[in-house]
Amino acid sequence: MPFDQYHEPPQELPAETRTFARMCASLIEEAEAIGWYEERIAVERDPEARAIMENAQEEEFKHFGMDLEFLLRRTPKWREILEGILFQPGDIVAHGEEAEEDAGLA
Numbered sequence: 001m002p003f004d005q006y007h008e009p010p011q012e013l014p015a016e017t018r019t020f021a022r023m024c025a026s027l028i029e030e031a032e033a034i035g036w037y038e039e040r041i042a043v044e045r046d047p048e049a050r051a052i053m054e055n056a057q058e059e060e061f062k063h064f065g066m067d068l069e070f071l072l073r074r075t076p077k078w079r080e081i082l083e084g085i086l087f088q089p090g091d092i093v094a095h096g097e098e099a100e101e102d103a104g105l106a
Helices: 015-043 047-074 076-085 092-102
Strands: none
Touching (some): 015 047, 047 076
C-alpha cells in the first residue's frame, strides 16, 4: 500500500527527513485527537464516560508534547522561538513577533 505522506519521492529523501516528516504527521494526528476528545467531552453526559475521555485526551496531549520535543531537538531555531512565546505572561502575538526578531527571522 503506497504512502501519500511525502511531497517528494520518498526514495530520494534521507532517512532523517522521512523520520522528521513522520513526527510532523504524528504531531498533527495528536492535535486532531485532542480536538476530537474536546468535542466528545463537551457533549458527554455520563460522568464515567467523560472521565475516560478526559484521561484519553490527556494521553494524546502527552504524546503531542513528546512529538513536539522530538522536533524541537532537531530544529534549534524553532526551540529558540518557542522559548520566547511559551509560558510568558502578556501578549502572545507580541511575544511571537519578538521571538522571531530575536531568532533573526523577522
